[in-house]
Amino acid sequence: MNVIKRAKAPTPKFFKVLRNIGLVLAAVGGTILAAPVALPVAIVSIGGYIAVAGGVISAVSQLTSTKDAIQ
Template sequence: MNIIERYKQPTPKFFRTLRNIGIAMATAGGAIVAAPISLPAIVISIGIYMTVAGTVATAVSQAVVEGDDTV
């Protein structure tokens, strides 16, 4: 199964929830990084980490599929 076929398969409920949390984290982190006001460096760093973690969680959760257990 290639990556395009994998992304078209149904995603289990737990991973759909995890994907939605990842999307929210990436959005919140992006908003912190792009804030038009001056923020402390630690807040910007947290925003960057949230964006990366959310993006990775979303991509990995979307790639998990229901189906046969063949490797």
């Protein structure tokens, strides 16, 4: 199964919830990075890590499919 078919295949409920959590983390990280006020460097660094982690969680969760959908 290629990546496009896998992305279009149905996603299990657990991974849908995990994908949504990843999207929220990415949004929070992006908000921290784009804050209009000056934030300490440590907080901005943590925001970057949160954004990347949220993106990875969302991408991996989206590409997860059931065994039935693969066949």
